[in-house]
Amino acid sequence: MKDTPNCCLCGEKVEEKVNPRDGKVYWNQGESALPVKDGRCCTTCAANIVLPYRLRAHYQQQEHH
Numbered sequence: 001m002k003d004t005p006n007c008c009l010c011g012e013k014v015e016e017k018v019n020p021r022d023g024k025v026y027w028n029q030g031e032s033a034l035p036v037k038d039g040r041c042c043t044t045c046a047a048n049i050v051l052p053y054r055l056r057a058h059y060q061q062q063e064h065h
């Protein structure tokens with residue numbers, strides 16, 4: 001498995017998701033920060049920054065229709 005990257009938005013290491021059944025990390029690459037940034041971000045930034053950004057972009061697109 002690749003090294004755990006730092007979040008490209010807040011600089012913290014992204015979460016390592018552990019399978020509760022065997023205690024092994026099954027995902028350590030965080031979330032996509034697109035379209036805010038071309039990189040990986042932690043779940044906190046995904047929820048607080050990337051998701052609202054996507055929603056805003058979505059509504060702005062609709063206003064132009």
Ligand SMILES: [Zn+2]
Pocket residue numbers: 007008009010011012041042043044045046
């Ligand atoms: Zn972050």
